Amino acid sequence: MTRLNNYIINLLKKKLNTEDIKEENLKILNKGKFANAFVYRYTDSDHDYTIKDFYHCPFIVRVLFGRIMAKIEYSTLKKLSGIKGIAPEVYMLSPFTIAFSYVKGKPLKAYDDGSNPVPVEFFHKMETLVAEMHGRNIVHLDLRNLGNIIRGEDGNPYIIDFQSSISTKHLPERVRTILENSDISGIYKSWKSVCCEPLPEDKVEFLDDFNNIRKLWVLRGYPISRAIKRMKKSIKKRRKG
Known part of the structure; x- marks a missing residue:
């Protein structure tokens, strides 16, 4: 090292x-x-x-x-x-x-045991943060991973790990909406998992609808990640050979 x-x-x-x-x-x-x-x-x-x-x-x-x-x-x-x-x-x-x-705080996955639920205000601020991000034509695409949302020492939300992010500036409106909804579904998924208050019914409906769409989503897993996995398997096969 x-x-x-x-x-x-x-x-x-x-x-x-x-x-x-x-x-x-x-x-x-x-x-x-x-x-x-x-x-x-x-x-x-x-x-x-x-x-x-x-x-x-x-x-x-x-x-x-x-x-x-x-x-x-x-x-x-x-x-x-x-x-x-x-x-x-x-x-x-x-x-x-x-x-x-460096962001000082804890990822939301650290709250997944339910012992210290996150205040609902955190998720309202998270909605505002993601809306600002989308306003600059950026989608994160991995906010369903609770490790990428940090509850800072100040109690506010922070987003990390933008390797999967893309610009939506020149994408068709329908595609852009689906990608932005992916980020929003990440907020609601974490809200449902670690918040001190239940996810409101309209947001539950949104999350369920998106999860049904996601089953057919061609970007699930992300192209670069899939390519890396294929390369890794190929290198392992050559080494064994």
Whole structure:
């Protein structure tokens, strides 16, 4: 890990234009396998960043997919700059590495045991946040994953992990509506799972209707993710052969 740590530290030094970046302030949060990023947190008295890096991936995956996913997330965060609930700072450290403001709080999946239900006001704010995101022609497409919605230390919602996001600016209205409804269904799914109050009937009906549509949705699983899985299986077969 020291080699990778040094790599990240040097990228930060170059981007932030300072030598006062120390390896002891860097810790790994998640060791992604194959085509998934390593996720780090760098924190000191002046900086607090999440860092996602695909450098460890196999060469083809890193060049084809790591570069694409890092660029998608960077570009999306830049487009959403200024919206409360979206990381306010983002940097492209390398073609395979991005850094953005660390969000202090807990993902909604941490509340899934029902011991500490989330106030309903959180989900009203989440609806506003997602509407602002859609207003800038961005859909997240993975808000049904409770790990991507954070309840911040201030009690407000934050959205992370924009690797699956796309722009809807030039899409047909019908397609755009379906994709936006996917994000909204993620809010209602988490509301139903972890909120202190039940999901209202009209929203239950919306969620049920969307779940029926989703069974036929061609983007289920997302094209890039499916391509990565196929590549992974192919590499495993060659190794066994």
